[in-house]
Amino acid sequence: MTMQRRIGRSGGREKRALGVQAILEWAFRIEKAQLELPERRDDEEAGFGFGLEYVLLQRAALGCKIDGGRHKIGSSTHPDAEVVAAAVAGLPDSRGGIRMAIRVAELARAGLTPDWMPGAVPRCVPVETKRNQHGERSTTVVVGTERVLHRGKWRSVEVLACPVTWYPHPGQIEGARRGYEDWWRALNWVRDGLVAGGMLREIEVTVVLPKLQPWLPRRCQ
Template sequence: MSFHKQIGRARGTRVKRALGVQAALEWAFRVEKAQLELPLPRNVTEESFGFGLEYVLLQRAALGCKIDGGQHKIGGYTHEDAEVIAATVAGVPDSLGGKRMAIRIAELARAGLTPDWMPSAVTRCVPLEVKRNQHGERATTIVVGTERIVTRGKWRTVELLACPVTFRPHPQQIEAARRAYDEWLQALGWIRDGLIAGGMLRDIDVTAAMPRARPWEVRPSGRG
């Protein structure tokens, strides 16, 4: 049964569907095709601190006057709650990433994805370059010096070889991916709190549920 049909049957009794903030975002952007294209309020520039809940409330009031049809979804109806969620996402403050974060949140929700925090990533020391031929693979070496040695009673000059190495994935790459996950999670918390406190949704009940915080630190419990 489609979500629209469930909502339609529930309107008489105002039964709401409980969703965590990530599920609500995926419903709004992936299912309802909500967009972030909202006009700037007066006297607010591109460098402002987001729209704020006051602006979202104004948008909600406007939506309440025309709830029979969404304005963004091509070829169909965009649920008003989805538009409210999109308006809230558009209001992510600059302190949490602003418009860039809002776009990222919408893109991830539309794709049904969570930011890649590089699970199971382990930094390894590997050769900087590997040569391949019919005999297999071998690490590339470079000459780093020479040494005089005696072999069979004669002095000879031999080259000192070293294998340049690197670390993959680089620790900074892993750190950056996990920092981006943390920032995304903080922005989701702001959106969740705003939707709950604002009480603007008619058919969705946003719960306190959140994606796991710092999942790379969660260790599986041992067997008893």
């Protein structure tokens, strides 16, 4: 995780300016923040599941800033990291909900970006190959017969074909890149929520985001 410049001060200390991906990796990978997902509520129950919305409501009700959100007594996790985890847990269904929250946290904990299959180009390849003493050969199948005249005699010969497929399949590449874009939109939502909430005491959230479509030529981004 690359630290960015330091700006501002909080309680006499300088704030670290970080992009949202760096913040997530710091919270989940370095500070070991845990993703506490909201419990299912009955339809008749009002209110939000615990997430950034809940923390913001509590802050508004008190008219003050809640230091660190849901910081647990005795916890070694930084309060800012717990606020970040709460923001991720609050991802709405329109941004992937609980499933995306888990994915965002797991990727951040591993320090990874979703695999969007960089450089992948579909190639036409045999469905199956066989190897013998003469090397590797494509498997063929009989697709019909034909009558041919050979040395004055008619003979029946098999018509062979090599079944082929595209690998990687275009749908596989499209799915991987669609998943990356969904992850990017989730990060964008978390970033906007952290900025709007203003509850991080020692971190300044910058506008920096990963590229939305890194597979496009630079001039198209």
